[in-house]
Amino acid sequence: MEKIAFVTGGSRGIGKAIAKSLAKEGFRVAINYRSRKEEAFAVKQELETFGQEALALKGNVADSSDVTRMVSEIEEAWGPVEVLVNNAGINKDNLFLRTKEQDLRDILDVNLMGAFFCAQAVTKKMTKKRWGRIINISSVVGLTGNVGQMAYSASKAAIFGMTKTLAKELSARNITVNAIAPGFIETEMTQALSDSVQDSILEQIPLKRFGKPEEIGELVAYLAKEESGYITGQTIVIDGGMSL
Numbered sequence: 001m002e003k004i005a006f007v008t009g010g011s012r013g014i015g016k017a018i019a020k021s022l023a024k025e026g027f028r029v030a031i032n033y034r035s036r037k038e039e040a041f042a043v044k045q046e047l048e049t050f051g052q053e054a055l056a057l058k059g060n061v062a063d064s065s066d067v068t069r070m071v072s073e074i075e076e077a078w079g080p081v082e083v084l085v086n087n088a089g090i091n092k093d094n095l096f097l098r099t100k101e102q103d104l105r106d107i108l109d110v111n112l113m114g115a116f117f118c119a120q121a122v123t124k125k126m127t128k129k130r131w132g133r134i135i136n137i138s139s140v141v142g143l144t145g146n147v148g149q150m151a152y153s154a155s156k157a158a159i160f161g162m163t164k165t166l167a168k169e170l171s172a173r174n175i176t177v178n179a180i181a182p183g184f185i186e187t188e189m190t191q192a193l194s195d196s197v198q199d200s201i202l203e204q205i206p207l208k209r210f211g212k213p214e215e216i217g218e219l220v221a222y223l224a225k226e227e228s229g230y231i232t233g234q235t236i237v238i239d240g241g242m243s244l
Helices: 013-024 037-048 064-077 101-129 150-173 195-203 213-223
Strands: 004-007 028-033 054-058 083-086 132-137 175-182 235-238
Touching (some): 004 064, 013 083, 013 213, 028 064, 054 064, 083 101, 132 213, 150 175
Parallel strands (some): 132 175
């Protein structure tokens, strides 16, 4: 029977690539979106071309009641979530002294609390089944920090601590928990940068290119499979060597 995966923030970019990689491996994939309905349902249709059912669920991961509802909808349609990918995230770049309290709270609510709510919503059923995979998409700036991204860096660094703690708490139930820390990936964000900024970033990357969303997706697909069962509590950096 196909395993059931829930990918938050799955309507575009890295989340879309993750959902596609899982669908290619035979997973039934539910994606979450907050406002991009047309994009989300286009992804749903694309996922279904791989021969599996798919769901697109509207909801805000920062709202625990929304998370509970989305997980319940997945369970009613297919059964308990077996693979959770916490991918949803937001950013509001600003220098530390210009960062507003509400901006910090908004970022933490989505990037950290959203992952917390989603993990809590699915782990009880995972523990009963004695099998599960939780994969948290963080960022290399959670390891290195970055000028103008104090709030974002802090939220992503917190994910590493959450990942290690959950790995220790849930390992006895055969649930693995890992984090992925992407560097600069080819998304709408990097495409919007000027050529000079892109060139400056590429100078810092030993492989001299941006990563592809599919490279994140393929790693997630591996971590979601049975074959990855001896990997837990790890942060895997995909940044072309930038953080070396």
